[in-house]
Amino acid sequence: MHTLQVENVSKNYDKFKAVTDVSFSLPEGNMFALLGPNGAGKTTTMRMIMNIILPDSGSIKLFGETFQESHKNRIGYMPEERGLYGKMKVLDQIQFLGEMKGMSPAQAKKTGQEWLEKFGLADRAKKKVHELSKGMQQKVQFIGTVVHSPDLMIIDEPFSGLDPVNTKFMKDVLLDMKRQGTTIILSTHLMDQAEKLSDEICLINKGEILLQGTVNDVKRAHTNNAVTVGYSGDAAFINNYDIVESVNDYGNYMEVRLKDDTSPGKLFKRLAGENIDVHRFEAAEMTLNEIFIQQIGGAEA
Amino acid sequence: MKKTLTIIKREFMTKLFNKGFLISTLLGPIFIMGIYFIPSYFRGQSAEEQLVVQVVDYSQSLGNQLPGMFGDTNADGQARFIVSPLSPASYEADQETFYQAVEENYVDAILVLPADLSSGEMTYISAEGHQSVSSRIFIERVRATINQQRLTNAGLDPGEVSRLTAPLALKAIKLSGGEASADSGTNPVVTIIFLTILYMTILVYGASVMQGVVEEKTSRIMEVLLSSGNSFQLMMGKLFGIGGIGLTQYLIWSAAALIAFQFAGSGDHFMASANVTAGTLFFFILFFLLGYFQFSTLYAAVGAMCTTQEDVQSMSTPVTLFIILPFLITISLEPTSNLAQILSMMPLFAPMQMFLRIEQANPAVWEILLSIGINILAILFFTWIAAKIYRVGSLMYGKRPSLGEVLRWVRY
Numbered sequence: 001m002h003t004l005q006v007e008n009v010s011k012n013y014d015k016f017k018a019v020t021d022v023s024f025s026l027p028e029g030n031m032f033a034l035l036g037p038n039g040a041g042k043t044t045t046m047r048m049i050m051n052i053i054l055p056d057s058g059s060i061k062l063f064g065e066t067f068q069e070s071h072k073n074r075i076g077y078m079p080e081e082r083g084l085y086g087k088m089k090v091l092d093q094i095q096f097l098g099e100m101k102g103m104s105p106a107q108a109k110k111t112g113q114e115w116l117e118k119f120g121l122a123d124r125a126k127k128k129v130h131e132l133s134k135g136m137q138q139k140v141q142f143i144g145t146v147v148h149s150p151d152l153m154i155i156d157e158p159f160s161g162l163d164p165v166n167t168k169f170m171k172d173v174l175l176d177m178k179r180q181g182t183t184i185i186l187s188t189h190l191m192d193q194a195e196k197l198s199d200e201i202c203l204i205n206k207g208e209i210l211l212q213g214t215v216n217d218v219k220r221a222h223t224n225n226a227v228t229v230g231y232s233g234d235a236a237f238i239n240n241y242d243i244v245e246s247v248n249d250y251g252n253y254m255e256v257r258l259k260d261d262t263s264p265g266k267l268f269k270r271l272a273g274e275n276i277d278v279h280r281f282e283a284a285e286m287t288l289n290e291i292f293i294q295q296i297g298g299a300e301a
Numbered sequence: 302m303k304k305t306l307t308i309i310k311r312e313f314m315t316k317l318f319n320k321g322f323l324i325s326t327l328l329g330p331i332f333i334m335g336i337y338f339i340p341s342y343f344r345g346q347s348a349e350e351q352l353v354v355q356v357v358d359y360s361q362s363l364g365n366q367l368p369g370m371f372g373d374t375n376a377d378g379q380a381r382f383i384v385s386p387l388s389p390a391s392y393e394a395d396q397e398t399f400y401q402a403v404e405e406n407y408v409d410a411i412l413v414l415p416a417d418l419s420s421g422e423m424t425y426i427s428a429e430g431h432q433s434v435s436s437r438i439f440i441e442r443v444r445a446t447i448n449q450q451r452l453t454n455a456g457l458d459p460g461e462v463s464r465l466t467a468p469l470a471l472k473a474i475k476l477s478g479g480e481a482s483a484d485s486g487t488n489p490v491v492t493i494i495f496l497t498i499l500y501m502t503i504l505v506y507g508a509s510v511m512q513g514v515v516e517e518k519t520s521r522i523m524e525v526l527l528s529s530g531n532s533f534q535l536m537m538g539k540l541f542g543i544g545g546i547g548l549t550q551y552l553i554w555s556a557a558a559l560i561a562f563q564f565a566g567s568g569d570h571f572m573a574s575a576n577v578t579a580g581t582l583f584f585f586i587l588f589f590l591l592g593y594f595q596f597s598t599l600y601a602a603v604g605a606m607c608t609t610q611e612d613v614q615s616m617s618t619p620v621t622l623f624i625i626l627p628f629l630i631t632i633s634l635e636p637t638s639n640l641a642q643i644l645s646m647m648p649l650f651a652p653m654q655m656f657l658r659i660e661q662a663n664p665a666v667w668e669i670l671l672s673i674g675i676n677i678l679a680i681l682f683f684t685w686i687a688a689k690i691y692r693v694g695s696l697m698y699g700k701r702p703s704l705g706e707v708l709r710w711v712r713y
Contacts, residue, residue, distance in 0.1 A: 052527045052696065072529055083522030088315070099307045100529035144525070 001064060003028050003152050003183040004049065009058030011044055011207075018044040019207045021058070026185070026200075031178050033194035033201045034187040035288075037296060041207040042187040043080065046154050049185075050077055063151070073102040076150035080157045080187070082141045086130035091116065093129055094144050101148035108147060115143040119169075134161050142170070146177070153177065153184045159193060171197065191289040201288070203295060210295045215288070222291045225258035227267060230280030237274060243267060248290070255290060304530040305538045312513070312542025317549070326550050329498075329557075351379060352435040353409045355387040355399070359416040362450060363443075370442060382439060387411070404428050410436065418447050419454070492660040493632060495585055496653055498554075500628040502589060503652070504621070506547045507596035513539055514604030514695075515613055523695050532692040540597050540684075544590065551589055555582040584659050591673065592652030594680045596624055602687035605694030612701055627653050636662040646672050648679030686711055 005025040011018045019041040026032050034042050047053045049060055051067045062071045084093055091112055098108025116122045119139045129137060138161050146153065158174065159167045174197065178184055188194055194201055195215055202212040211218055225245070229235075230253050238247055238254070243262040248255040258267060264283040271278055286294075316322055356367055371382035392399060392413075402408045403426060410431075415421025423443070425431050431440060445466065452462045517523045517535075526535055559582065599620045607613045627650040634641045636658050645655040645664065655672045658664045693710040694702070702710070 047524075047696075050528045052524070069531065075528065077525070077528035079521070079524040079528075081521035081524065083517075083520050083525050085315075085522060086520060096307065096311050097525070097529070100304055100526065102303065141525075 001028050002026060002061075003030070003063060004185075005059075005061040005064075006045070006049070007059045007061075009045070009048060009055045009060060011041075011048060011053070011055050017207050019048070019055075019204075022204065022207075022209055023058075024200075024202050024209070024212060026183055028183055029178065029181045030200060031174075031184045031186070031198045033198035034185060034204065035189065035191065035194055035201055035292065036204040037189060039206075040204045042204065043156065044207075045204070046077070046079075046156060046185070046187060049154065050075065070102075073148065074151045076101075076145040076148065076153045078141060078145040078153075078155045078158070080160070082138060082161075084129045084137060084141060084144070087128055089126055089128055090121065090132070090140055091125040093140065094147055097144035098147040101150075103148050111147050111149075112143065115147060119143060135163060135166055138162060139166070142173075149182075151182060153182055154187075155184070156187045157190075158186060158188070159190060191287065191292050195288040203292065205296050211291075218291065219286065219288070222286050222294070225260065225262065225264065226283070226286045226290070227256045227258065227264045228280070228282045229254050229256060229271070229278060231276045231278045233274075233276030235274075235276050241267070241270065243270075246294070248293075255286070257286075257294075305534045305541070308526075308530070308535060308538025309542040309545065312539055313545050316509075316543065316546045322546060322550070326553055329550065329554050351381060351383065352433075352439055353383045353407075354439060355385055355408055355411045357387045357389055357392045357411060357413045359389050360414055360418045362418065363414060363446060367443070367446070370446065371439070381435065384439075400426070412439075412443065414443075414447075419451055423447075489661060492657060495581070495660070496628070496632060496657060499585065499589055499592065499653055499656060500624065502547060502550070503592040503596055504624050506543055506593055507600040507620070507624070508617070510539055510543050510597040511600035511604035511607075511613065511617060513543065514601055514691075515607050515610070518604075518608065518695065518698070527695065532695055533688050535695070536601055536688055536691045540594065540601060544593055544597065547589065547593055548586070551586045555586065558582065581660060584656055587673070588652040588656040591676045591680070595649055595652070595676065595683055596620065598680065598683040598687040599623075602690040602694070605687075605691040606697075606702055606707065608698050608701070616701070623649050630654075631657050636660075642668070646675055648676055651676050 002025045007023050009022050010020050022041070022045060024032075034045065036042050044053070048055050049062070050072070051060075060067065063074065065071075085096075088096070091109065094112035094115070095105060095108040098112060099105055103111070113122070113125065116125055119142075121136060121139060121143075124132060124136065129140060132140065142158075145155070153174075155174075158170055162170060171193070174184060174186075186194060186198065198215060200212070200214050201218060203210045203218075211221075213221075232252055235249065235254060238244060238249075238256065243259055243266055245257045245259045247257070256267065258264065264281075268281055271281070356363075358367075368384045368386070371380075371384050373381040387399070392411075399408070399411060403411060406428065409429070410425055410427035413424040413426070415423060425436075425440065427436070431437065449459075449462050449466055452466070453459050457465075517526065523535075530538075559579070600617065603616050603620055604613070607616055627644070630644065630650070631641075631653040634644070634654075641654060641658060641662070642664070644650040645658050645668070647654075651672045655664070655669065659669065689711045690707060694707075
């Protein structure tokens with residue numbers, strides 16, 4: 001069964017096209033990453049899934065049905081702009097958010113306490129939210145999103161504002177939830193996180209889908225003739241090679257994309273004759289980050 | 302519905318345990334009672350004050366008669382007036398001493414009557430003026446006696462004179478709902494106090510709704526809430542939650558007022574004349590609710606249009622004006638005038654104007670019901686518009702929307 005089906009959805013604000021003809025679907029228990037630069041239409045798409053704003057055309061089905069207000073109780077949504085009542089106490093706040101998802105006060109309070117313990121915040125339960133550090137507020141926000149055990153989680157930039165320790169912690173929690181059958185949508189521009197976590201990705205820019213599929217499929221389709229070269233010396237000459245499509249040069253490391261009618265071997269031979277010291281040559285698959293920049297860059301041009 | 306209740310609960314509990322609420326609720330009755338008690342205390346003082354007067358009668362016709370005319374006693378059983386004659390000879394012989402007695406408050410006043418009562422003037426010498434209630438009563442009675450004396454001097458029979466000059470008794474009847482009852486209308490001062498509270502609470506609680514909406518927008522919790530409930534539930538939750546707080550405050554105040562009247566009402570002249578009944582308090586609460594819901598829906602819509610506190614300042618002014626204006630018009634308009642009658646039917650104006658008319662101008666029952674009906678319709682209409690604006694505005698950040706844009710939101 002598909003937890004979510006988005007079909008040919010479009011949304012315009014006056015003349016600005018926020019989302020154009022977007023379609024994707026999520027099998028139950030999937031981790032899905034919505035990728036794209038700022039202003040690509042990710043937030044609009046997520047708000048449409050939540051029925052916070054209505055699409056101009058197209059249809060969205062949640063749990064196999066058209067939207068009903070009761071679906072909101074099965075969804076946890078953490079928007080990019082975090083929001084909590086600053087003057088409310090931590091546990092009261094979580095209890096309130098749980099009740100807003102249809103939980104009973106007692107149940108929401110109990111589950112909230114359990115989560116606070118799991119996150120090491122049990123001693124902050126009676127503190128007011130604005131007395132906490134940003135990272136802690138972020139955790140409280142997360143607990144508020146999951147306290148009702150949603151079937152579908154929608155998280156905008158889950159790792160923003162977190163230090164490396166907490167990023168790892170958050171990642172583990174998400175994977176844990178996924179293992180227990182929760183379907184998760186991540187919206188992020190951090191490609192390496194998306195690459196490691198997600199089953200499927202969908203890259204959108206300027207409201208349109210550029211590519212989508214499983215991480216492996218996407219990578220396979222974009223790794224032809226990509227080479228990583230570790231070197232020392234001046235490699236500026238490589239821009240003049242007729243077999244090279246594009247270069248991303250970091251100074252002592254470069255990612256080279258070759259033209260379709262050539263192969264890494266030809267590049268290897270030519271580099272051997274140049275006045276640089278090659279200490280690493282790898283016909284590598286591209287990272288999502290490279291695909292991202294290549295795709296978006298191509299769209300810009 | 303459950304979600305609306307959850308929001309109501311949050312709003313209510315947050316505000317209930319807020320210091321501001323506790324302070325205004327506790328100090329409110331003290332403030333109100335202060336307004337009642339302070340003037341009545343001072344009035345009581347001047348009414349109860351004993352007046353000691355010495356009368357110097359050059360005409361030799363009244364002097365001995367006067368003390369007998371002031372047999373009044375105060376509540377404490379003491380004589381209210383102590384009037385003693387003073388012969389002109391001893392007065393002239395030692396005027397300085399008598400004046401000193403006045404200045405040192407052994408005597409409140411010296412009244413000097415002229416030799417010719419038909420044309421001369423009488424002189425009232427005192428340290429504290431002649432405006433206190435007791436001294437005015439005293440002078441009035443002396444005047445009336447002199448008038449009788451003149452008529453008698455003109456040859457009229459003294460019996461006839463007193464018959465002719467007897468004051469006509471006043472019996473006041475108040476008509477209400479076809480029944481006549483003794484007129485003891487609510488003291489206008491008290492009504493103005495109630496109006497002021499009505500005006501201030503509608504303003505404060507309406508603005509509190511707006512601040513709440515803006516706070517939810519600036520803290521960005523609005524989007525989290527919208528993922529749990531829809532904008533209509535959020536708005537209604539806020540309106541009823543804060544309205545509930547207002548109602549709670551009114552009930553506490555009303556109970557305090559009723560208790561205060563139970564204890565203080567009977568003995569005190571002013572408190573008795575204040576005549577605040579359960580009916581007054583009922584309309585007080587009813588018109589607070591009617592006013593609150595009209596203005597708070599408008600304030601909620603304004604809040605949804607704002608992003609920053611600067612927006613709030615400029616955008617809320619029109620709504621605030623529509624609270625101030627009816628208040629100023631209501632307190633300055635004669636409650637029985639035609640304009641007052643018309644305004645007491647108008648949305649936004651009615652809550653204050655109709656309350657005033659009920660207290661001071663005895664409107665017909667159908668007028669009251671029609672006014673309530675019109676105002677309920679106005680509340681529904683404002684809620685409908687506000688819900689539309691709220692839906693679009695609650696997620697709109699940045700530039701202040703123009704009037705055209707807002708109208709488009711309403712149509713959307």
